[in-house]
Amino acid sequence: MPALSAYANTENTALIILKQKGYQYWYDEETERYCCEKDGWDFTAEGATELLGVVAFFEHHQPTEYKEYWWKIDEPWLIEDVPNEPETYTPIWKREE
Secondary structure: OOOOOOOHHHHHHHHHHHHHOOOEEEEEOOOOEEEEEEOOEEEEEOOHHHHHHHHHHHHHHOOOOOOOOOOOOOOOOOHHHOOOOOOOOOOHHHOOO
């Protein structure tokens, strides 16, 4: 069991975090997608938790102007070589105090 998983019960918390970060947010009934905006930078996703992840791209890159694919990192190309198992670790919820 992971310490946290994206699930229906994380959606409200994601919206609270977006609000605390200064984003306005809304649900677009026409597209059935969650949206948010801050300083003219707008984002959309299928769920609020996913939307928070998209905002993380923006916050990581901190662009000062718009250009196509401003969010993209090409190297190294990891998507075709994702491990089937993690390296050995002790989950936080199993650690003894």
